[in-house]
Amino acid sequence: MIQGESQDTSAIISVAETSMYLLQDVPGKGKGLVATRHIPRGTRILAEKALISVPKGMYSGKRDELICQQVETLSNDQRDAFLSMRNIHPFDNLPAQYLGIVQTNALPAQDYPDTQAIFLEACRINHDCKNNAVHQWNDNIQQGTVHAMRDIQPGEEITISYVFSLKSRETRQKQLKDSFDFTCSCHLCSLPDDESEERDRKLEQIVSLDQLTALQFTTPPLQTLAYFYTQTRLYSELGREDIGFAQALEEAACLVIAHGDLARGRVFAERAASIWTTIWGSDSPRAIMWETRARDLSLHERFGYSMSWNTAVNEIPQELGPDDFENWLWKREQPTKLAQPANLPSQSCFSGFADLPYNTGPSTTAGGASKNRHWCLLGEIVEDIFVHPLEFEIKDMHGHNIPLHFYTKDRGSELTADQVKRGYTVAVLDASKHIFKLGPPGIRHEDPRMIKIFPLSLAEILALEIQVRQFSVPQHNGFRPCHGCGANAAPASMKRCGKCLSFWYCNKECQMAGWSTKAHRGDCKFLKDPDLRSLFLVNWNEVQDSIQFPLQAVKECT
Ligand SMILES: [Zn+2]
Ligand SMILES: [Zn+2]
Ligand SMILES: [Zn+2]
Structure with a gap:
């Protein structure tokens, strides 16, 4: 199985009935x-009995004896093939040599008891971190199988992964060096580095989501379903629709079935079964289990734990387009149209994603950089995901969804889960578009001072912007409009809201009018945040050296 065979054993392999490899x-x-x-995805490339199998955790004397016994029963060809396998362990006697070969080349076999085994063919398959095939023991046929995980072209090497594929590059390389004594150059x-970091982040996010979904009995089910959705999306972006992907689908199936949702349960179960069939075969216990479950979900042990999502199997929508179907499946709310005032966003001074420049390198978004002009992207958080490293989707004022990736030093943990809530609005100063290698374009956020999250919806912020620009800015003659009645007056004769300092009033009555009819009762507490006030009053066209949160330094119109 390991790179660098010591002897030519092609004679053994050519005996195989297959011409696939x-x-x-x-x-x-x-x-x-x-x-x-050409080997299409899902093809069984080979299935073979174990040549030598050893239960793990066996007492070493007994284990060595068991290996020797099995080697003695091999035919001459089999024995030659076994001895030609790589051995990274030093040895000075036969049992030690056999053990070294087993330790260097064995693949997992059955789970109970946990066993590893030497397979003549599969152990010849080299490692690749982006493996195109999967090795798996099949208990039903008592053989090890190898399936194509993606389409394999003629002349392409068939590869499996020797290490857990959710590890970072650094960890994988260390494990391969330690356990198999080679340096992977796949x-x-x-x-x-930047591309590798992007991948490693997604791997880390998948693991972080595992921890979050482990808390599903204390988490609202819709939230847990959103975690599984995000996991499947990450797997797809990584091009790994295999084991972890299928497990996320299984868990989603269990979750919706537990809440009585048989329609979604069937779709998830069928999808899980289809992945297991592809990578482990339709005769594998896991594929059969999910095929059976998909046919009768009410047999599932968790069915009906609650009936709060109750649907019947025949309620799977038939008319939806692919995107709408996914939104239905994952119970992702149809994004509600932003309730924008009619004269927006043309009057707004904030930017949408389409208005942003492209960033040319990681350093262009650094705070404090000298720039002539500044701008601010606003986006409402549309999902409640607090994953590490932090990444969530925001909707901008043109209705576009944009992923916001945290590349700050603390990778988003500088914020708390309370700050990152669906329906809150993120302001990103001097944001730029970033083309990610994996997934859609978005924001690559690096400097914590360039972001602030306000506990208001985007529509609320845009409505406040109009009020503040209309009522907080003095006229040319120094007069100010009264926030209550709209009449202009000299500020000296007016009263100012003592809490937020944003609005002026002719008198107590006007202040009462502003408080109730213009909703200042609700808005005042938000406008008390000088950053929000300043955000509305910055002259974005004026040349300034730098901009960052807190924005107090911005000259406020008084
Ligand atoms: Zn590699
Ligand atoms: Zn007034
Ligand atoms: Zn106020």
Whole structure:
């Protein structure tokens, strides 16, 4: 199984009934299995009995004896093939040599008891962090199987992953070095640092979501479903619609079934079954279990724990387009149209995503950079996901959804879950568009001083902007409009709201009018935040050296 075979064993492999692959020299890796024809995703490339199997955790004397016994029963060809496998462990006797070969090459076999085994063919398959095939023990046929996880082209090497694929590049490389004594130079291990970091972040987010979904009995179910949705999205972006992806679908199925939702339950169960069939085969216990469940969900042990999402299987919508179907499936709310005042956003001084420049490198968004003009993107948080590293979606004033990725030093943990709530609005100073390698364009946020989240919806902020610009800015003659009655007067004769300092009033009556009929009763507490007030009063066209939160330094019109 390991890069760098010591002996030519192609004779053994060519005995195989299949013409799908050949044992060949692979540049830099010794021998490996190479596809001889197009192998579509889901194809069973091989299935074979274990040559030597060893339960894990067995007492070492007994284990060595068991291995020796099995080696003795091998045919000469099998024995030669076994001995030609790589061994990274030093040895000075036969049992130690056999053990070293097993330890270097064994693949997982059955779970109960937890066993590892030598497979003549599968153990020849080299590692790649972006493996195109999956090895799995199948208890039903008592054989190890290898399935194509994606389409494999003729001449392409067939690869599996020797390490848990959700590890960062650094961790994978260390594990491969420690356990198999080679340095992986696969496509993923050779990515430029920024691209590799992007991948590692997504891997970390998947793990972080695992921790969040583990709390599902104390988390609102809709929230947990959103976590599973995000996990599946991350897996897709990483191009890994395999084990973890199927598990997220299974968990989503269990969750909706527990709440009586048989329609969604069937879709999730069918999708999970389809992934298991692809990567482990339709005869694998897992694929069969989910096929069976998909047919009769009410047999599921968690069915009806609550009936709060009650649907019947025949309620799967048939008429929806793909996007709408996914929104239905994951119970993702149709984004409500922003209740914007009619004269917006043309009058607003804030930016939408489409208005932003592209960033040319990671450093262009750094705070304090000298710039002539500044701008501010506003976006309402549309999902309640507090994952690490932080990333969530915002909706801008043109109705576009944009992912906001935290590349700050603390990767988003400088904010608390209370600050990052659906319906709150993020203001990003001098934001720029970033083209991510994985996933849609968005904001790559680096400097914590360039972001502030306000506990208001985008529509509320845009409505407040109009009021503040209309009533907080003095006229040319120094007069101010009364926030209550609209009449202009000299500020000396007026009263100012003592709490937020935003509005002026002719008298007590006008203040009462502003308080109730102009909703200042609700708005005042938000306008007490000088950052929000300043955000409305910044002259974005004026040349200023730098801008950042807190914005108090901005000259306020008094
Ligand atoms: Zn690699
Ligand atoms: Zn008045
Ligand atoms: Zn006030």
